[in-house]
Amino acid sequence: MLCADMTKRLKHFDLELRFSCAPGAITAVVGPSGAGKTTMIRLLAGLERPDSGTIAFGGQIWAEPESGVFVPARKRGLSLVFQDYTLFPHLNIRKNVAFAATDMDRVDTLMDMFGIRHLASSKPAAISGGERQRAAFCQALARDPVLLLLDEPFSALDVATRRNLRANLKELKGELNIPVLHVTHDLEEAVFLGDTIMAVENGQAAPDWLHRQCMLPQQYPTGLSRHAPVRSS
Amino acid sequence: MDWTPLLLSAKLAFWAMALIPIAAAPLAYLLAFGRFRGKSVLDAIVALPMVLPPTVLGFGLLMVMGPRGVAGAAWEELTGGRLVFSFAGILIASLIFNLPFAVQPLRASFEKMDSRLLESAAILGLSPAAAFFRIILPNCIGGLAASSILVFAHSLGEFGVILMVGGSIPGKTQVASIAIFEAVEAMRFNDAFLMSATLIPVSFAVLMIINKLNARRP
Amino acid sequence: MKRIAAFVLALALLLPSGAMAADLLIAQAANYTTIMQEEIIPAFEKATGLTVQATYASTGKLYGQIVSGAPFDMLLAADESRPEKLHADGLAHTPFVYATGQVVLWSLDKKLCSKGWKSAVQDPGVKKISIANTETAPYGTSAMQALQATGMWEAAQPRLVFGQSITQAFQFAFTGAADVGFIAYSSVFTEEGKKGCFVVVDEAPPVVQSGCILKNAPNPDAAARFAEFLVSPEVQAMKLKYGYK
Numbered sequence: 001m002l003c004a005d006m007t008k009r010l011k012h013f014d015l016e017l018r019f020s021c022a023p024g025a026i027t028a029v030v031g032p033s034g035a036g037k038t039t040m041i042r043l044l045a046g047l048e049r050p051d052s053g054t055i056a057f058g059g060q061i062w063a064e065p066e067s068g069v070f071v072p073a074r075k076r077g078l079s080l081v082f083q084d085y086t087l088f089p090h091l092n093i094r095k096n097v098a099f100a101a102t103d104m105d106r107v108d109t110l111m112d113m114f115g116i117r118h119l120a121s122s123k124p125a126a127i128s129g130g131e132r133q134r135a136a137f138c139q140a141l142a143r144d145p146v147l148l149l150l151d152e153p154f155s156a157l158d159v160a161t162r163r164n165l166r167a168n169l170k171e172l173k174g175e176l177n178i179p180v181l182h183v184t185h186d187l188e189e190a191v192f193l194g195d196t197i198m199a200v201e202n203g204q205a206a207p208d209w210l211h212r213q214c215m216l217p218q219q220y221p222t223g224l225s226r227h228a229p230v231r232s233s
Numbered sequence: 234m235d236w237t238p239l240l241l242s243a244k245l246a247f248w249a250m251a252l253i254p255i256a257a258a259p260l261a262y263l264l265a266f267g268r269f270r271g272k273s274v275l276d277a278i279v280a281l282p283m284v285l286p287p288t289v290l291g292f293g294l295l296m297v298m299g300p301r302g303v304a305g306a307a308w309e310e311l312t313g314g315r316l317v318f319s320f321a322g323i324l325i326a327s328l329i330f331n332l333p334f335a336v337q338p339l340r341a342s343f344e345k346m347d348s349r350l351l352e353s354a355a356i357l358g359l360s361p362a363a364a365f366f367r368i369i370l371p372n373c374i375g376g377l378a379a380s381s382i383l384v385f386a387h388s389l390g391e392f393g394v395i396l397m398v399g400g401s402i403p404g405k406t407q408v409a410s411i412a413i414f415e416a417v418e419a420m421r422f423n424d425a426f427l428m429s430a431t432l433i434p435v436s437f438a439v440l441m442i443i444n445k446l447n448a449r450r451p
Numbered sequence: 452m453k454r455i456a457a458f459v460l461a462l463a464l465l466l467p468s469g470a471m472a473a474d475l476l477i478a479q480a481a482n483y484t485t486i487m488q489e490e491i492i493p494a495f496e497k498a499t500g501l502t503v504q505a506t507y508a509s510t511g512k513l514y515g516q517i518v519s520g521a522p523f524d525m526l527l528a529a530d531e532s533r534p535e536k537l538h539a540d541g542l543a544h545t546p547f548v549y550a551t552g553q554v555v556l557w558s559l560d561k562k563l564c565s566k567g568w569k570s571a572v573q574d575p576g577v578k579k580i581s582i583a584n585t586e587t588a589p590y591g592t593s594a595m596q597a598l599q600a601t602g603m604w605e606a607a608q609p610r611l612v613f614g615q616s617i618t619q620a621f622q623f624a625f626t627g628a629a630d631v632g633f634i635a636y637s638s639v640f641t642e643e644g645k646k647g648c649f650v651v652v653d654e655a656p657p658v659v660q661s662g663c664i665l666k667n668a669p670n671p672d673a674a675a676r677f678a679e680f681l682v683s684p685e686v687q688a689m690k691l692k693y694g695y696k
Contacts, residue, residue: 046355046356047352047355072355073352073356074355074356074357076356077358078356079356079357080352080356082353086347086349086350086352086353088350088354088371088372089350089372090372090374099357100357100358139357143357143358
């Protein structure tokens, strides 16, 4: 269980969020760009420190400025998939996937599942964007993370690859049995993947944001479109 | 003609090239990624040997590395030998003199790295030190090679600083540049010409390698 | 931008240009710098009303410049060979001796001087001995001859460190980098020289410094007057004060 009640002063507004994520469930985080979604992910990952509040995971406090507790990213045991893959350029795909893994069988299973086994000895620069993002997913999952953070992982991919990866993720969800936080600006994707949907606007939870989006007829002529708007007006 | 000074210069250049990353890489790392007070001061100190006249730097080193200086006294305590006028002495002086020339290209290649690779490494459990060796260095191998070879070339022709702390001892500290200078002073122009004629193609080849490496870097 | 340009221009105009008109231009071996600047030139200018300008560098460099046609009136060398060579090549008039220097052994460690220079050189605590380049610096040659004459040259060899000039040999000794150094007697009288002790190396042949007036001298008369002045009783007293004969 991930519990967060945190604040962080940002340039244009204060981020103030309070939520929890249960294992085995995907929390889809939606909202306009610049809403503080990425900062939220970075706070949870331990790449930034909150100004106040508490981030706790499974009974352990990860960050609590008031008591001076801060567990750095490398000790949190979580995984993060960025929007554009961050594979290590000097390692081949298999070495990238196995980077933080302990179980090599799991590495092979994942590479089969994501269809990149044949790319094992290729360098990241030699394969396509879709393949790289699959490899990034494998790398994130191969370490058996306690928490999976996804920061718009599909947004740079073509439709087919996106659909495949979504299916993979949904399939894995139950088996993983960890909390998954999935930031996206694609409402259809949020609805498809999310067990819970959390809307964020100006650093605050905005329960009616999704509702407001649905009410914009020009942008959603046929209900939830595959091409969701990037910005709200 | 005696070839010892040329061989000595090659030996000095080789050791300087091999050892410079040990000093330059951590400094380049601090300057590229560090967020601390006094960073600009460190930056200026590292660059200092580049702006100081070699004789001024050399005189400072002579004081510090001499038996009455801090470094020289410690060295004498440890090894029983004298640091100035020794091969180790001119090597250390060369390393200090070369530091900014090695740190700049390394730092540039560190700064060009995608910072998210380091964040990714941290999330995957790597300590900063492990990330340095497993992620940063392998991805900056071009910058590392360029900086080391630049130091090699630079040490090959190094004169002022070595003149100040070397004492021109044949076979130990009398490197090619000093031997050439002395030959000219003594009007042994033939010797000076032969040594220079050997030094030029070697330096030229090294510069060609540096250019190749720089061109290849992404 | 304009202001910067104006500043640079002003700076350039204010800085000494070096090409001030002088009645006499001397190429002076650097070891004689202090006595020339402090005593001889001011005295000569006062006595004659002429302005003298001197360039101080190593004898070898000055020789090279003269051979390449530098417009000096006279060369005052640190040795005898270069003026002789200029004379032999038809570039200068007959050389004359203007000063004689002496090699001394100098050390920061005052104990080392008490038993004479030979025991100081052989002292087991002495790890490094500085000496000027034996090939190009006359004081280095003279010190080498003293070591050879006393049979200590071979034994001293591994402990010798070489300065490019007598000044650098002194620098090594003065910073303590070398425990003792063969230096010029004249250095003993400097501010730094007074901080250590010295022993005269009797076995070292005197270092004869000779000079010559150049055949192409732009101001031959002034040069002749200066050459005369250099060996006058007035200058003789100055030389003694600075460790020359």
